[in-house]
Amino acid sequence: MTPEAIRQILEAVRQGKQDTDAAMEQLKDLPFSEMGFAKIDNHRQLRTGYPEVVFCAGKTLDQSEQIIRLMYAKNNNILATRASEELYLRIKALFPEAEYHAAARAVVIRRQAIPQAKSYISIVTAGTADIPVAEEAAVTAELFGNRVERIFDVGVAGIHRLYSRLELIRGGRVIIAVAGMEGALPGVIGGLVDKPVIAVPTSVGYGANFSGLSALLTMLNSCAAGISVVNIDNGFGAGYMASLINRTE
Amino acid sequence: MTPEAIRQILEAVRQGKQDTDAAMEQLKDLPFSEMGFAKIDNHRQLRTGYPEVVFCAGKTLDQSEQIIRLMYAKNNNILATRASEELYLRIKALFPEAEYHAAARAVVIRRQAIPQAKSYISIVTAGTADIPVAEEAAVTAELFGNRVERIFDVGVAGIHRLYSRLELIRGGRVIIAVAGMEGALPGVIGGLVDKPVIAVPTSVGYGANFSGLSALLTMLNSCAAGISVVNIDNGFGAGYMASLINRTE
């Protein structure tokens, strides 16, 4: 709510065009609008097709279902992450258009057309076992209106695989690089391209990888510039961050 | 080097327009060009005014000076980070146009005009003690051609300070949020804006902050989406990442 809007309400009151109660009702939401909380939400609703998101881990099946029902009632696209197949079957029974991305463990319900960004996002993995995290990022990015190029299993232990796909990787407006174990892939890519790289450590590995800590530290300490890092296994976070970067303003 | 370029060289050889040695000379760099290593370098040189960067920590004064001399000879802009005042005085004696950004511990030499991005970068700190890291980010971003808005000391312990500057923060194409101690600032900002947020943990604090680990973990675990993290105290990394995001393509 801009200062002009506030002034108009006050003028309307002064001129008797609006009574006190109605004005109060409008001003009641003032702090939120002024601070932009609702703005974000409205913003998202206005960009038709942008999804609402529910993070299902740590929620009961009932809780997740209930939230999805509420979202569905608002006619929005919906993205449910960390969703079990069991949850999917429940949702499918309710809303037959629900899709399940098994590798990404994501349920998607598309109810509106999604406006598309012009540039694409490259999503790269070091190994086969990193694919589920990459798929979570990909499904997220796609539902937020981005084209995604998947380049999987090009880790630095056989770096020629990476080079053979380098043009495609470099073509993206932003690159998501997913790696477990040593986690060196984002740093190597960061040295080869001049696009922002979002690094996603995965918990893939064993022994002194300490559930992804090794990859996380590698990525944070990368000598190459142009890299920032999200939480271990956080495909959704990477996909969303990349969407914000790729957004055509 | 595109496949077309390779074909042209080969055709020139076949047609006798180019001799074997000259062709070999061109192809000698093939792996690099094909893979884009040199392309990056050329790229940077072609965008006149983009700086070359030297990270001075862990280098002797002599090593740093020698590298800066080499860079200077190429007529480039230069950014030396983690530079002591002692190094600055040496460089100043050689190149009087050198400037010292004391808070950022950065030496800057501007020899060429820097092309400017249209949108700006917001740089926010939680506290006063986080300013040096923020300044390193700001100097970096400015030298890479970005306008920067500094919004300092708006940490979540007195969150109304943050709200009073929210419009300015939100106006940036990308936001750098710098915080030590609990490190909650980026997450709160991430919930209030829909721009990408680059979180920079600092080593500011004491006790169980473990030299920045506390802030780092907070940022990685942020519930708000649209946040990614660079290394502790890595102002340069944040400034460079933001520059890549803010770049007008």
Add this chain to the structure above:
Amino acid sequence: MTPEAIRQILEAVRQGKQDTDAAMEQLKDLPFSEMGFAKIDNHRQLRTGYPEVVFCAGKTLDQSEQIIRLMYAKNNNILATRASEELYLRIKALFPEAEYHAAARAVVIRRQAIPQAKSYISIVTAGTADIPVAEEAAVTAELFGNRVERIFDVGVAGIHRLYSRLELIRGGRVIIAVAGMEGALPGVIGGLVDKPVIAVPTSVGYGANFSGLSALLTMLNSCAAGISVVNIDNGFGAGYMASLINRTE
């Protein structure tokens, strides 16, 4: 037992009003009373309705049942935390008035009226998944004679939810703030209210949250004053601490 009390016993013995054995019986507990060990226990018994507590984790069903039987025989209210439903069914079969608070995993047996404090305790959670820990705190606080206001799912990623409930939160004599993942909620509340805040980190999250370590460190490093922290997932501890603070002296 005050020095006066000891003197009275001795005088009674000297005057032959009390025989040696009875005096010994009284003095047998002396070290405890003098040091206050027994005083605490008596204290609790005297404030009719205050519960006895058993922590069931790490105890066998038989051990827990046996302890609860003993407590029941003393006619006290009983709180069994970390109690499985299996234990509850056993206890229910013995004492039909037993209630099970499933979310809190607590068995409660009310045998006496509980004196009520005048002010209430606010219990706030950042997310849905933090509710079990908050419920353990709530059930504890209620059984110790406090009114509780529950304000759930108001985490900082959508901070407007927090503001809309701020008056209710602030109205408590003491606030329990429960959060996993980044754990920023207590610090934000601490900056908005001037009541003591007891922060409870939860193990909710994934990746670099390291089973609650991330939230724990955030809370310990909070820039806002007026916050202290209990162990990860320790809802009981928070509820008990809040009860001590809210106690009407």
Add this chain to the structure above:
Amino acid sequence: MTPEAIRQILEAVRQGKQDTDAAMEQLKDLPFSEMGFAKIDNHRQLRTGYPEVVFCAGKTLDQSEQIIRLMYAKNNNILATRASEELYLRIKALFPEAEYHAAARAVVIRRQAIPQAKSYISIVTAGTADIPVAEEAAVTAELFGNRVERIFDVGVAGIHRLYSRLELIRGGRVIIAVAGMEGALPGVIGGLVDKPVIAVPTSVGYGANFSGLSALLTMLNSCAAGISVVNIDNGFGAGYMASLINRTE
């Protein structure tokens, strides 16, 4: 700002008693007042004598001095923590009434009478080396209007020292227990009293104490209920938390 206050402004506008601009001026601060940010500040100003606090660590002497000058101009009491003697001498030169609490590393300026709480705060240390942290807590608590009882060097390795002072410790409305090394003191006290205990781990010790981590973990894992913990060496935080608990409502 209560809903009634908003209504009154609107009514005044409607009745022509107040013009639009004046009303806007009042409403301009609405978000802050409505959310209570300014309320806290006003609140503190209204309780005459409550100090303003500056945390000097990580600030330059100039920055600290400048902040203290600003506070002084508002005629408030002032508490500067983690203040070096050098800072004190600067402040002393400006404001001769400044006092230095060397053990606590605190500068105090008293300009107004401080209203006193009725009950006192017990501050206990395990060893001699924990005293500076305890003194920071004590100076803080005193400046916030509390009487403090100091009971130092009563650690569990010679537990009879603790018992001989137990009545005094137990007499406080709230107890601050400060300990390094093994950090067992708060847990033992927690088992002997039924008052809230604020545990402060210190970095005192060597070897596997890991700069206070050992004491911190001990306190978080205490079997005794009624204990919560602040950051390592955070005497100010403990003193402030205790003040909030001891406040007479």
Add this chain to the structure above:
Amino acid sequence: MTPEAIRQILEAVRQGKQDTDAAMEQLKDLPFSEMGFAKIDNHRQLRTGYPEVVFCAGKTLDQSEQIIRLMYAKNNNILATRASEELYLRIKALFPEAEYHAAARAVVIRRQAIPQAKSYISIVTAGTADIPVAEEAAVTAELFGNRVERIFDVGVAGIHRLYSRLELIRGGRVIIAVAGMEGALPGVIGGLVDKPVIAVPTSVGYGANFSGLSALLTMLNSCAAGISVVNIDNGFGAGYMASLINRTE
């Protein structure tokens, strides 16, 4: 094997009383005897009744059974630690005199009388959940010829329980103190007695106890002297160490 013994063998050879092969056979073990490796083993065999020990964790049932069969053939007493009930049933079928100490998860086979030390070992636990570790220590100590006094559930949260048993605890030649969670018990005992205390941290607890790390650090950092620590949950190690200390020389 002493130098004298070597000389005797050589003399016997020189005098023709012993042939070369027999001498070689004796000397073949020389390095071992000279260094005392075999001495230990012989030593143990000579003190009739001392058990042989097998640590069953990480061994298959077959491996454990095979080792126990070999030991049995030598007519020794046997102690199998970390033994499942399944293993016990197998062993019981072979050797009906096998006993199972379920709490200690130990299989014991007594085939010879065990010589008894004169003084006893006190084994103390902080809580009920620490009893399995304490029982492993107790079974070990008993099989090595020690009388054991068990004093369980006397943790510092209710320290009067500890005092009521203090004479019994102090009467031992050496004290084993077992505690999880905060792990403060050994330090408190160490301040009350002047006997060596072997501290055993257990993995009992939750949250920031980090599987026993909290108790381990507490014990290592104990302010009281006369305490040393074994690995987390290592009841056998404590029992064996105590046996060595209690051995009548």
Add this chain to the structure above:
Amino acid sequence: MTPEAIRQILEAVRQGKQDTDAAMEQLKDLPFSEMGFAKIDNHRQLRTGYPEVVFCAGKTLDQSEQIIRLMYAKNNNILATRASEELYLRIKALFPEAEYHAAARAVVIRRQAIPQAKSYISIVTAGTADIPVAEEAAVTAELFGNRVERIFDVGVAGIHRLYSRLELIRGGRVIIAVAGMEGALPGVIGGLVDKPVIAVPTSVGYGANFSGLSALLTMLNSCAAGISVVNIDNGFGAGYMASLINRTE
């Protein structure tokens, strides 16, 4: 591809002996050959009998099977590590010559003769529970053409067992030393031999071994020279490293 090779292609083009397309086809792989990526692969194919390796952990049964099918089609020897028995049965059904090394959890398919190195590799374990990791190393080394001597269960707690086998251990060109718990074995061996020692920490142990971290740190900090370390439980890595060292050049 050597510069000479490039020159020859160019000459052939110039002389019209080769057309442009064929030359391009050859040069298309240039970066790889020039950089040796493909060289490694060819290299391995040329040394007939060298296996291709698939790491099965984190791959689905289908993924592993598909990769093995592809490898099989190239007629190579195959080593599948971290392979479940379930995978083995699948592979066995396809390729009856597949063998399962259960202790090592490895599937091996031998389709070509393996050239043998002249010297052997000693593989030593501290305990029985370390054998699976040692077997993974042994199977790997054998399939890469090395004779292996297994010396198991010779840990430092009974160091005479180690001495009795020392000549055999020392006879190897390189020694793999596998140990969990305290992990001291490699350091002791390193002090007794002058051959390179590859240390493999295992996750065997409990309590403060922290899943192998204890053994890992011990090995990294060994005072003896001539020791380097691979990841926890990484038998394959040790076997492969040893193969490279033992290779007859």
Add this chain to the structure above:
Amino acid sequence: MTPEAIRQILEAVRQGKQDTDAAMEQLKDLPFSEMGFAKIDNHRQLRTGYPEVVFCAGKTLDQSEQIIRLMYAKNNNILATRASEELYLRIKALFPEAEYHAAARAVVIRRQAIPQAKSYISIVTAGTADIPVAEEAAVTAELFGNRVERIFDVGVAGIHRLYSRLELIRGGRVIIAVAGMEGALPGVIGGLVDKPVIAVPTSVGYGANFSGLSALLTMLNSCAAGISVVNIDNGFGAGYMASLINRTE
């Protein structure tokens, strides 16, 4: 104080043999005597020659001096650990009989004859740099009435040095084994002797020794039985523990 003693006092009061005040005086100390706090102190004073100990780290020179003066007044032997040479010079000026053990950083004042134990304590170090910690243990043990045998620089990297001194090591009633870096020495000794071994990790080393953590973990995880561990660099603790074990009862 036994129940009989309490009864006797009461009987004396009843029979008028003792008046109330005298009885109260006796009972006033009851808790302490009953619990043995004072007993320990008396105990120590009664064994003439046993030293009083002051830990100087974290104390000011003035504090340490003041404590030593108090001790001196009681005519006791005194041991000041972690004492700087500066402190020594102060004490020397006051009490010329003060000695300084520079390697151990200990000040010793002998004022009474020290009763000697019959058996000796072996103190072993792995390297030269571990000697200061070993000397602190040795000085402590000697002042508590033990003969000490020093066997230094016999680490496992050159294990034959250890064997050549094994008889001397084994001859002690108890062995203190001091080691940094990998910390394997106590485990190897534990496998060679059947005496209790007190392991002292030191902070000697670099890199992944993490200030002694590596050695600490090694010792806690030792496969050999009969080992317990004190804090990193805690020579005093080891010396005192060994004294308790070596005490002739």
Add this chain to the structure above:
Amino acid sequence: MTPEAIRQILEAVRQGKQDTDAAMEQLKDLPFSEMGFAKIDNHRQLRTGYPEVVFCAGKTLDQSEQIIRLMYAKNNNILATRASEELYLRIKALFPEAEYHAAARAVVIRRQAIPQAKSYISIVTAGTADIPVAEEAAVTAELFGNRVERIFDVGVAGIHRLYSRLELIRGGRVIIAVAGMEGALPGVIGGLVDKPVIAVPTSVGYGANFSGLSALLTMLNSCAAGISVVNIDNGFGAGYMASLINRTE
């Protein structure tokens, strides 16, 4: 000493060719020779020119000097690592042929010709700041008789620098790869060569590199095979390990 050698001694005694005392003298050293302790030492002395090594860190100047004097008296080559310039000047004054390798912080005294291995060792660093560690490795390897090729500053952030030197790197019999910060270099090299790679993490970096821990974990978790790791900053260890591998048998 082989069994045959023992038999011969015994036969000589039996036949009276050797008396008992002489035989005893020979057998006295048996354990050492049999076990090879002395053999190593002899071995080294026999290979004329192999150096003796002293690790100077944690030793006083006097201790280091004394050890070097002793070594010098045996006419051996000497390598003193972690040697300060101050120590060098002392040694230089005694033995003018002493050389100081300042970058490596090593003092070298060559008194005998060093036999040379046929193949060379490649030593590679990621950055400039890693050079001191690499030089320690290089000086070590050279003094043990190896030719060294230094390839410095070829880290993965500018990977084309690595490729331009790949043939030289690959030509070594063994490769030492030194890297701090993210530590990815050894893994990338491991994927490009089929020679054993010894990875050396350095403490170079800042923030979440945790004094080299980041690089250490990266290297341990490398996906490429053929890599093993030494301690952080342990250039000597890497140089010695590489010497053992490069030794011509």
